[in-house]
Amino acid sequence: MxxxxxxxxxxxxxxxxxxxxxxxxxxxxxxxxxxxxxxxxxxxxxxxxxxxxxxxxxxxxxxxxxxxxxxxxxxxxxxxxxxxxxxxxxxxxxxxxxxxxxxGPNPVAIEAMGDKIESKRKAAAAGVSTVPGHIGVIESAAEAAVIAAEIGYPVMIKASAGGGGKGMRIARSAAEVEEGFRLAKSEARSSFGDDRVFLEKFIENPRHIEIQVLGDKHGNLIHLGERECSIQRRNQKVVEESPSPFVDPAMRAAMGAQAVALAAAVGYDSAGTVEFVVGGDRGFYFLEMNTRLQVEHPVTELVTGIDLVEQMIRVAAGERLAIRQKDVRLDGWAIESRIYAEDPYRNFLPSTGRLTRYRPPAAEAEGGVTVRNDTGVTEGSEISVYYDPMVAKLSTHAPTREEAIDAMAAALDGFVVDGIRHNIPFLSALMAHPRFREGALSTGFIAEEYPDGFAPVALEPGERHRLAAVALAIGLLEEERRARLPGRLAPPSGAWRTDWVVRLGEERIALSTPDGIAATPLEIDVLLPGADRPVTVASRWTPGEPVWSGTIDGEPVAVQLRPAVAGFRLSWRGADLHARLMTPAVAALDALMPKKAPPDTSRLLLCPMPGLVVSIAVAVGQEVKAGEPLATVEAMKMENVLRAERDLVVETILAKPGDSLAVDAVIMQFA
Structure with missing residues (x-):
């Protein structure tokens, strides 16, 4: 060893x-x-x-x-x-x-499978079903357009040496092929030092399902079941799970057999992944083989109990696999959520900065549920523009898919990250999405369900009322703490009240505490609007803690809170709301306050993320049509094309290629 x-x-x-x-x-x-x-x-x-x-x-x-x-x-x-x-x-x-x-695998296997063009040739020779496409390097955008027309739209432009969603573009027209070809080559060159690209047919409404394989240097090869990786954004996986809710035992056996056959054909001798695109008819087609450990490997480890890194080390040291195919069992269900430094409210654009607060949920195994957090950061770490924006991988494992999803939702509720924008609210919303919970997945899920981008979740009335009860509990404890400060002779006016109003966003919710409160630990009975009996809210939360953890009628609830002017902000299950506890009289006056209008930025092109200006596509005085490119900004190895949202005329350009811009920096102004 x-x-x-x-x-x-x-x-x-x-x-x-x-x-x-x-x-x-x-x-x-x-x-x-x-x-x-x-x-x-x-x-x-x-x-x-x-x-x-x-x-x-x-x-x-x-x-x-x-x-x-x-x-x-x-x-x-x-x-x-x-x-x-x-x-x-x-x-x-x-x-x-x-x-x-x-x-890792031997160089011959890497050479054969690490190159997407060569891997498709090998897969076809091994009898593995493949996606229709042009298996060969494409030299120009014009050649790509001709090939795309022959294959039939839509097509996928892919970097031969690519991975992680970089160097990949979907094109539905000749114009999109030309732009996608240029961007794919540029991203591939900067990320992998290899700008070769190829084309293949893009299968509509596909599922992305992959098989984990494991081999040794003595000819032994097995597979460890599948992972579903269909929840993707810009070809980048966001949520993965094992097993797949779509795969039955017969399909698993067939996919596994093809994956093992391909691995055997190239003499594979380590952990690797064979990826398939799967249609609604359960037909599956080879996409590529990743000759390495996958980002999403924790879900396979959780359902099989096999440490893939340990197996890779033992195989590289010359040991034989101690596991046979008959020994592999998939136990329970595992979900993985990728925590990214990106702003879900700005079309998931990258975010950089220092983690001023980083408090992940406790990694534990309790009551049949396991929570695992794979991370490389801590409080104070810097998220830079130079590398991938992943902050952590949060995984949960439970006996059933529903329980694993519920455990993930609870873990996300308690995952505190400050200092950067992050996608935890979006992941929380996904866990509650009916289509996701039903397992009706496809790689187009995010684009289909969030066509206008992600916005804070609008909670149902019952959920808002329960969140208001949490806000009431928080507000009363803070009032109780202030009442005990030195120099305070008595509780503040209204501390003994039983009728209260919680302003939650723009809604004012009337609540009452008929039996008063018991503080430290808190336990109160709260009568919600329209309810015929109060609910019991209990918690050991103390002011200053970033997560309010407690129960409502015995049901566990975790809500993140952050200080805000005249109140605090509450984040829960994808919702983010300003909360303020008031007496009814103050609430009546608050309703009369005028609303502040947001600033008008319609004449400005603002940099949506910290990044490097790659190019400016227009000139001063130029008339631009809606949808035409204005500038390209690179952040975290991805190029982002900024387009005109309406017809306009460029009045002033304030940035140039090579400039490093902060978020909301003005790039140009329009007439």
Whole structure:
């Protein structure tokens, strides 16, 4: 067995590999760019080596520096994690030439499967069903348009060396092919150093289902069931689960057999994933094989009980698989939510900054439910523009899918992140979405269910009333605390009242506490509007805690709260509302206050995220039609085209290519 492993990666996957290596008694070496010198994975590892400047192309993607770091530290193996060099045969070959083991598949398998064009040829030869398309490199946008017309729209433009949703574009017309071809090549070049792209038919209303395979260097190969990864945004997975609510045992066996056959055809000898696109008729077609550990591997680990990182290490050390296909059992259900640094209210644009507060839910296994949080950050960590915007991967496991979803909803309610924008409200809304809970999924789910983008959830009346009861409990405890401050001779006016009004957003909700309150711990009976009996609200929450945890009639409830002017903000299940506790008299006066109009920004193009201006597509005085591009801004390795929302004339341009802009910086002004 290896004595010391270098991890050629960063963030949560580096931390996750370190945890398994530590459990196995193996020392670890972290590598880091200048931007990551204080990162969590650097602190966790036994040794750490700097490898260059912040841009990945000058650090994490430089093979020579990683090999030298392994030599310097005496590492006898390297685990690549995912992304970066994990699917580069040249990296595995360079390590082999240096006498260092690569914890992943052999270079021949990486070469065959890591390249999407070559992998489709191999899959077809192995008898695996494939998506119709052009299996070959496309040299120009004009050639792409001709091929797209032959295949039939819509088509998917994909980077040959791609992964993680980068270098992928859907095109439904010749014009979209031209733009998508250019953007896919540019993203592929910056992310992978390889700008080759190809085309294939895009299957409408598809499901994305993948099979986890595992092989050793002695010819043994098995599969560990499937993962459903259909909840995607811009081809980037957001929520994954195992097993799939769509796959029956016969389909699982058929997909597994094809995945194993493909792995055997290329002599695969590590953990890997064979991805399929699945139609409504349960027909499935090969998409690609990822010759590495997947981001979503925790859900497979939770339902099988198999540590995939440990298996990769043991296989790389030459051990035989101790698991046979008959030993694999899928126990219960697991859900994974990816916590991203992005603003769901601004079309999920990236967000950067420092985590001023980071309080994930407790990782625990209790009452048949497991909560797991894979992360590479802590309070005070910096989310930079240089790397992927993932903050954490939150996973839950329970006996049934419904219980796993409920556990995920509860865990998200208690996941506090401040300092950046993040997608937790959106994930919370997903867990409550009827279509998601029914398992009626497709890769178009988000676009179909949120065609105008995501907005804070509008709660049902019963939910708003219960949230108002929480606001009342919070407000009364804060009043009780203030009443006990030095110099206060008596509780504030109204502290003994039984009738109250909670302003929740723009709604004023009348509540009463007929029996008064018992503070610390709080327990009150609250009569909600239209109810014939009060509900009991109980909690040990104390002012200053970011999450109010308690029960309403015995049912657990967790609500996030943050200070706000004249009250506080409550976040729960995708809703975000300003709350204020008032007496009825104050509420009557509050209703008379005029509303403040938001500023008019219709004549401005604002930068929607912190990023780098790649190009300006217009000139001063130019007339632009709605939908035409105005500028392109790059953030976190993704290029975002900013388009005109209406017909307009450009009056002033205030930014130029190469400028680094903050969120809401003015790019141009219109006449």
């Amino acid at each position: 290896f004595e010391r492993i270098l991890i050629a990666n960063r963030g949560e996957i580096a931390c996750r590999i370190i945890r398994t290596a530590r459990r196995m008694g193996i020392e670890t070496v972290a590598v880091h760019s200048d931007a990551d010198r204080d990162a969590v994975h650097v602190e966790m590892a036994d040794l750490a080596v700097p490898i260059g400047p912040a841009p990945a192309a000058q650090s994490y993607l430089v093979i020579e520096r990683l090999v030298e770091a392994a030599r310097q530290t005496g590492a006898d193996a390297v685990h690549p994690g995912y992304g970066f060099l994990s699917e580069r045969a040249a990296f595995a070959q360079a390590l082999a030439e240096a006498g260092i083991a690569f914890i």
